[in-house]
Structures are given as structure tokens and as C-alpha cells.
Amino acid sequence: MAAAVPPGAVELPQLAENLLCRLQENFQALTEKLTLRNILFGAWVIFNFLLEEMGERINDLEKRVADLMTEAGVENSDEELGVKTFT
Numbered sequence: 234m235a236a237a238v239p240p241g242a243v244e245l246p247q248l249a250e251n252l253l254c255r256l257q258e259n260f261q262a263l264t265e266k267l268t269l270r271n272i273l274f275g276a277w278v279i280f281n282f283l284l285e286e287m288g289e290r291i292n293d294l295e296k297r298v299a300d301l302m303t304e305a306g307v308e309n310s311d312e313e314l315g316v317k318t319f320t
Contacts, residue, residue, distance in 0.1 A: 302308075
């Protein structure tokens with residue numbers, strides 16, 4: 234007598250392949266999400282650096298304008314000029 238094939242044994246390879254395909258899809262989606270997150274984080278770091286750099290340049294420009302005004306004999310205070318100082 235031939236050995237009996239257990240119920241579901243024929244579908245088992247197909248189920249295993251389906252499971253592996255789903256795992257592959259999930260892994261790919263997670264990889265894409267992490268890659269995007271890393272790109273966004275890098276952009277955020279660069280943006281913050283540029284904002285700080287721009288703030289420093291604005292502060293330097295305000296100081297130079299104030300120095301030029303002093304040299305020119307203009308004695309207006311920051312409040313009179315409407316200049317906001319950032320620290």
C-alpha cells in the first residue's frame with residue numbers, strides 16, 4: 234500500500250511561498266520607509282544648519298549697519314529703528 238498523503242500537504246508549499254512573498258513585500262516596504270526617514274532627517278539637519286547660519290549672518294549684518302550708522306553720526310537706538318535683536 235502507498236503511504237497516505239496527509240490533508241493539506243499539497244497546499245503547504247504554496248502557503249509557504251505565499252508567506253515568503255508577503256514577508257518580502259513587508260521587508261521592502263519597511264526598507265523604503267526607513268530610507269525616506271533617513272533622507273528626511275538629513276534634510277532637516279541641513280535645513281537647521283542653514284537657518285542657524287542665516288541667523289548669524291543677519292546678526293552680523295545688523296552689527297555692521299549699526300557700526301556704519303555710528304561712524305556716520307546717526308545715533309538712533311534699536312528701538313527707534315525698529316530693529317529686533319535675536320539671541
